[in-house]
Amino acid sequence: MDKLAKTTVKFKWLIIFVVIGVTAFLGYQLKDLKIDVDVISSLPDDDPAALLFKEIGTEFGGNDMGMIIIETEDVFNNEVIEHIKLITDELRVMDGIFSVTSLTNVLDIKGSEWGIEIGTLVDEYELPETDSALAVLKARVMSKDMYNGTIVSEDGTSTLILFTLLDGDDKQAIAKNIKETIVALDLPEKLYFGGLSFVANDVADLIVLDMTRLLPITFFLITLILFLAFRSFSGVVLPMLTAALSVIWVLGIMVLLGYELSMISNITPIILLAIGSAYTIHVVNRINTTPGGHGHENSLVEAVTYITVPVLLAGITTMIGFVAFVFGSYLNIIRDFGIFTALGVFFAVILSLFFVPAVVSVFSMYASREKTKTDISEKQTIISKFILIPLKNLLIKHPKYTLYTWGLLMLTGIGCLFLVEREVNMTEYFKSDNPTRVTEDIMQEKYGGSSPIFVVFQGDIQSPDVLKMMLKTETHMKAFSAIKRTQSVAGLVEEMNDVMGEGKRIPDERAKIEQLWFLLDGQEIMPQLVSDDLDKAIIQSSFGATESNVVIEFVAYMDAFVADNSTEECKIEVTGLPTVYHQLDKSLLDSQISSLVIAIIMVLLIVGSILRSPMKGVFATMPIIATIIILFGFMGVTGIPLDIATVLVASIALGIGIDYSIHVITHFNHVHKKTKSLHKAMEETIIISGRAIVINVLSVAAGFLVLIFSQLVPLQNFGILIALSMVGSGFGALTLLPVLLILYYRKKEQVV
Amino acid sequence: MKTIKSLVIVITLFLLTGFNVLAQDGNSILTKMDDVMYSAKDVSGKTEIVLIDKNGKQKTREANVIQKGNDKRIFRFTAPSSQAGISVLSLPNDVMYLYMPAFGKERRISSSVKNTNFAGTDFSYDDMESIPYSEKYTPTLINTEEDVFILELKPKSPKSAYSKLIVKVHKTIYHPTYMGYYDRGNKKIKEANYKFIQIGKYWNAEEIEMTDLKKNHKTIMLMSDVIYDAGLSDDEFTVRKLKQ
Numbered sequence: 001m002d003k004l005a006k007t008t009v010k011f012k013w014l015i016i017f018v019v020i021g022v023t024a025f026l027g028y029q030l031k032d033l034k035i036d037v038d039v040i041s042s043l044p045d046d047d048p049a050a051l052l053f054k055e056i057g058t059e060f061g062g063n064d065m066g067m068i069i070i071e072t073e074d075v076f077n078n079e080v081i082e083h084i085k086l087i088t089d090e091l092r093v094m095d096g097i098f099s100v101t102s103l104t105n106v107l108d109i110k111g112s113e114w115g116i117e118i119g120t121l122v123d124e125y126e127l128p129e130t131d132s133a134l135a136v137l138k139a140r141v142m143s144k145d146m147y148n149g150t151i152v153s154e155d156g157t158s159t160l161i162l163f164t165l166l167d168g169d170d171k172q173a174i175a176k177n178i179k180e181t182i183v184a185l186d187l188p189e190k191l192y193f194g195g196l197s198f199v200a201n202d203v204a205d206l207i208v209l210d211m212t213r214l215l216p217i218t219f220f221l222i223t224l225i226l227f228l229a230f231r232s233f234s235g236v237v238l239p240m241l242t243a244a245l246s247v248i249w250v251l252g253i254m255v256l257l258g259y260e261l262s263m264i265s266n267i268t269p270i271i272l273l274a275i276g277s278a279y280t281i282h283v284v285n286r287i288n289t290t291p292g293g294h295g296h297e298n299s300l301v302e303a304v305t306y307i308t309v310p311v312l313l314a315g316i317t318t319m320i321g322f323v324a325f326v327f328g329s330y331l332n333i334i335r336d337f338g339i340f341t342a343l344g345v346f347f348a349v350i351l352s353l354f355f356v357p358a359v360v361s362v363f364s365m366y367a368s369r370e371k372t373k374t375d376i377s378e379k380q381t382i383i384s385k386f387i388l389i390p391l392k393n394l395l396i397k398h399p400k401y402t403l404y405t406w407g408l409l410m411l412t413g414i415g416c417l418f419l420v421e422r423e424v425n426m427t428e429y430f431k432s433d434n435p436t437r438v439t440e441d442i443m444q445e446k447y448g449g450s451s452p453i454f455v456v457f458q459g460d461i462q463s464p465d466v467l468k469m470m471l472k473t474e475t476h477m478k479a480f481s482a483i484k485r486t487q488s489v490a491g492l493v494e495e496m497n498d499v500m501g502e503g504k505r506i507p508d509e510r511a512k513i514e515q516l517w518f519l520l521d522g523q524e525i526m527p528q529l530v531s532d533d534l535d536k537a538i539i540q541s542s543f544g545a546t547e548s549n550v551v552i553e554f555v556a557y558m559d560a561f562v563a564d565n566s567t568e569e570c571k572i573e574v575t576g577l578p579t580v581y582h583q584l585d586k587s588l589l590d591s592q593i594s595s596l597v598i599a600i601i602m603v604l605l606i607v608g609s610i611l612r613s614p615m616k617g618v619f620a621t622m623p624i625i626a627t628i629i630i631l632f633g634f635m636g637v638t639g640i641p642l643d644i645a646t647v648l649v650a651s652i653a654l655g656i657g658i659d660y661s662i663h664v665i666t667h668f669n670h671v672h673k674k675t676k677s678l679h680k681a682m683e684e685t686i687i688i689s690g691r692a693i694v695i696n697v698l699s700v701a702a703g704f705l706v707l708i709f710s711q712l713v714p715l716q717n718f719g720i721l722i723a724l725s726m727v728g729s730g731f732g733a734l735t736l737l738p739v740l741l742i743l744y745y746r747k748k749e750q751v752v
Numbered sequence: 753m754k755t756i757k758s759l760v761i762v763i764t765l766f767l768l769t770g771f772n773v774l775a776q777d778g779n780s781i782l783t784k785m786d787d788v789m790y791s792a793k794d795v796s797g798k799t800e801i802v803l804i805d806k807n808g809k810q811k812t813r814e815a816n817v818i819q820k821g822n823d824k825r826i827f828r829f830t831a832p833s834s835q836a837g838i839s840v841l842s843l844p845n846d847v848m849y850l851y852m853p854a855f856g857k858e859r860r861i862s863s864s865v866k867n868t869n870f871a872g873t874d875f876s877y878d879d880m881e882s883i884p885y886s887e888k889y890t891p892t893l894i895n896t897e898e899d900v901f902i903l904e905l906k907p908k909s910p911k912s913a914y915s916k917l918i919v920k921v922h923k924t925i926y927h928p929t930y931m932g933y934y935d936r937g938n939k940k941i942k943e944a945n946y947k948f949i950q951i952g953k954y955w956n957a958e959e960i961e962m963t964d965l966k967k968n969h970k971t972i973m974l975m976s977d978v979i980y981d982a983g984l985s986d987d988e989f990t991v992r993k994l995k996q
Contacts, residue, residue: 093937098966107868115849115860118868125911166966500855511854514834518852522872532809 005304005357009297012358019355023245026252033251036260037203044332049583052575056454060528060538064098064165066175066195067450068182069442071158075103076138078129083187084159085124090181091163096174099524102161103141103151109499116499121147150485153446160447164528171197172204194439194450202436206711207266214706218273219244221702226281229383229695234360235284242351243276250344259340262333264645267707267715268341274703275318275656276348278696279311282663283352285692287360297361304357310666313610314659315349318342320602321655324595331584331644334591345655383694384687391734392686396679399739406626406736413629419636423643424584427546429713448484449544453477453576455558459569461530461537462513466570467493467506473572474539476561480554482545489529489537492520543578548585551578588647595651600625603658611665619740620661623732624654631725640721645714649721656700656722657729663689664733668741678745682738690734697730778891781901784926785919786884788955794820795956797978799827801873806968813871817975822882824989827871840871841994851994858991867913874942874962874971878913889917899923900930922948927955941965954980 008015043050068087072080085104092100108121121140128134138156141147152159165171175197182191219240226236247269254261261268283304290303322345325338395402430437443450455473459466470490477483490506496516498504507513520526530537545551558574566572600621608617628650640646667689672681704726707719796818803811814831823844829835837853851858867876885891889905896902897920905917918932918940925948933942947959960973987993 089936093935093939095939115862117862500852500859501857502855509854511834512852515838515852515854518829518835518838518871519850522869532805 002301002305004308005301008304008354008357009301009361012361015354015358016362019245019351023248026256027248029252029255030248032255034260035204035207035262035266037200037207037263043580047583047587049575049579052456052573053454053577053580056456056538056575057452059531059536060454060540064171064197066163066165066178066193066197067443068161068163068178069158069192069194069439070161070187071190071192071442072188073157075152075156075159076134076141078127078134080159080189081122081127081134083185083189084161085127086185086187087161087182088124090185091161091178094174094178094181096166096171096177098164098166100161100163101151103147103159106147106151108140109495111499145485149447155446158442158446164524165197172201175201192435192439192442194436194443198439199436202430202434203263203712206434207261207263210710210712210715211266211269214709215269215273217709218270218703218706221706222273222277222699225695225699225702226277229691229698230284230288232288235281235288238284238356238359239277239280240273242280242348242356243273245351245355246276246344246347247272249347250340253343254340259336262336263712264331264333264648265337265340267645267718268337268344270703270707271341271652272344272348274700276344277699278656278659279315279349279352280356281696281699282311282314282692283307283356284360285688285695287357289688300357300361304353306670308353309610310663311349311353313607313662313666315345316606317603317658317662318345318655320606321599321651321653321658324599324602324651325591325648327594327598334644334648337648383691387694388687388690388734391690392683395686395735395738395742396682399742402735402739403743406732410626410629413626413631413633416633416636417629420632421639421641422548422585422588423641424548424581424588429643431711431713434711443542444544444546447542449482449542451543451577451581453483453539453541453543453574453578455539455541456573456575457537457539458535458571458573461489461534462510462517463569464506464508464510464513466537467513469565469570469572470537470539471506473561473565477539477541477558480557482543482550482554483541484544486539486541487525487529488539489520489526492523492525492529493517496520541576543576548581551582551585555579555582584644588642588644592642592647592650596628596654599651599654603654607658607662607665611669615744616665616669619737619744620658620665622740623661623736624657624729626736627657627725627728627732628653630728631721634724635721640717643714643717645712645718646721649718649725652722653725653729657725657732660693660696660730660733661737663693664737665741668738672745678742678749682742686734686738693730693733697726701726777901778893778903779886781893781903781921781926782886782889782891782905782919785921785928786886788925788927789957790822790882790884792954792980794818794982794984795978795980796982796984798976800974800976801871802972802974803872803874804970804972818984818988819882820984820986820989822884824986825882826989826994839994841989841991843989849991849994851991858994873973874964874967874969875973876913879944879962885919888912891919894918896923925955927957951978952980956980 043054045051045054070080070084070087074080075084081104084102088100088102088104091097104120104122104124104127106121108119110117110119122128122137128137141152142154142156148154150160165174175193175195179193179198179201182193222243223236223240226239230236250268250272251261254265259265286307287300287303290299290306319342322338322342325334427437427440440450455477457466457470457473461467467490470488471494474486474488474491477486493513493516494504494506496519497507497512499519500512500516502512507516529540543551543554545554555574555578562572562574604614604617604621607620608614611617611620631650631653634640635642635646664685667685668681671684672678675681701723704719704722707715707722710716710719796816799815799817801813801815803813812831813829813835815827815829817825817827819825823842825842826839828839829837837851839851841849841851843849846862848861849858850861867878869876870880885905888909889907891903891905894902894904900920900922903919903921905919907914907916913935914933915936915938916934918930918934919928920930921928927948928946930946931944932940933944935941942962942964944960944962946957948955949958950956956975956978958975958978962971962973964970
């Protein structure tokens, strides 16, 4: 270690130039940084329900639907109808749009004794203007399931314009263009935009807003806290510089490897700013408090030699916290987030151990003589005077009371653990006034929801048995309260059979079905319902409830039906956003437990083996285990649910929080070995390392609390929870851990 | 000042007459094109319809076609076997009868929606109509190339699904070689390429390739065994005949 530090000082210029070069190169890559918010593509391929949902969405184009809701007092008003036509015409000629269906162009098929009349519901060249014409239209719309609750809401106050997007184009850009064009028409009705592309566009905007607003605030807050604590140039600039460099490096590498920022990984920069600075804080703190009697260079080497082990250890355990997501996560975006944030931590550690000493050496950024106090008892900063010294006295006098207090807190935490709820419905992730959330609420209330359900049939689709089974399934589905409407090719065949004058049913003869197909072939809707080879067809529906228990009930309801009716000739499978959410819900808990267990075991092993004491490994993890229990208890009490963001908190808290314990325990070991005095070791540890920990807790907590201003609800909760766990684990490392050490050594001394 | 005024008048007159000449040219070219396409009294033949999707996958249908004048036509499908016997009789005033052998009966279909596609092809009912172009469109000659005139056709009816057609007409034979279809946003959405051969005194479109540029889907219509002016009677175009 001694050699390593000397080499660093020797090659200081080389290190500085390499860092500048790498930063320039990776920083240049940032120009290509993109945001990808497609949650669907992040679903894992090893989960059959998710895989089926992805496949169906792609094959039948169901993921490419968009909608505009027009809300007004009464849709059946000549001005409103004119505006519907205006929007429809505007959409029809827009790039990237395949088809548009609205009140003013939807087909209307009327059957009669002699045949059928195919027309549109409204003659778009002679829009109904008189009250009587409007009343006729209203009566026709309200009498048919095809329109009522599908194109026009039952109360007649809103109407839907549905459109499909062309395959392969940049859908987010199209959605953006649509929104801008339609809003520019400046119509008096209220307009809402829905569909995955709009949601994605919305989320991307929110992420950009978060990044541009929150990142500078985080940066400013941490800088301020560091300045108040260190009151020195190096104490502020170096930690922020290394944190910023690690952010640039990791984002640059993401771009180089072709990754995009996701709903989750957009918090990576904030996390790195908050925790990436910690390593340098400890290094600078150590350099500033190491006696400079033998010249600056020697004391620098001495300080770096000492601090390398704890910083490395702290870095590795933090990385474990993030890497743990690779094993336990359901969503790919969480896995990628774990990998890249761990990489960022790695950069921050490397920079703090090599780049920081090199810079300190080159620019002689040593603390002034007066500040380098060798006698810790003389060190009278606000933190030590009002927090650390009283704390030290309390711990040494009343170790057992401290232990009991923690025990009580943990018991309370365990009691509230079972109150923790889980939330997987994406719309709940938006604040209640967010346009995406509002649109979803309207869809839910008036059009039976917008989260798609697909029932997939595999077999000979033109066989009467398969088509009849599809109809039976639709009837079964509609008997469930949250399903309002269904659509399938079986329904169309039934309709066409009626047109041929044989009643609304599936014909028994295959030949008839094949000929009815002649009428359906080439209809725009067909590729959305049947595969080209006629071996696969789907029932399209949407789910009108968001509550997790209704989803679970529906999944069970459909599973039972599938078990009874799926055969070799007609294989039935159910998928859809609700079933995927259900899977996500189950996996949240699993991945939480597995990533946490993996992380705790790894941390125990590494800390125990480096400190060469399994017992100390256990001691080091105690404050953070206690914190995590209290954290979940807090979530239970406050109703903050476990979701795709908060599921990350426990492992991240473990990774970051363990650092405090490591600094305390290594410092204690170091002094105890030298002085053999329990009290002296504890005093120095709490006052020197304690100071760095308090500063670190404050800066990290402040950094994460900025997320309260995020536009996404899970990120808000995430910020609160991480801040809480930082305070908890910092406090634990300065109270629970010292008490455990004091009691352990007192017992040992007694034995001796 | 006076000279300038008179110069302006001269130029204006020149431009006006110039345009007029071009417009007249457009009209006469289009009328000649209609003559080439629609002058036969009747026609019968076999047609093969090849549908090609964006992945290059092909589906083929075959039908026998007879037509009299501009507005009576029967399509009788012969392949694939599942659709053999399905027949469509088109009569004036947007009336169609559909016959399906599996049901053994015909249904009358009246459709005011012309922009839907005919039987899974990329041709809309509008495109399939045999109404002369000069009746539906106002032409302007916008350019001439080596062997074609290029006409811009503006629909006379505001109800047309197209904002304009760009048509290339052969300079000596006057049959179309190309048509581009533009939507109301003035974006080209479909295009057709024609190949003509001479049969007796008529020119026959033996191959029309229609591409839907949005869907990236293609329909090729091939005509064979074409007989002109066989003297088909109106009795051939009745519901009774449809069923046979």
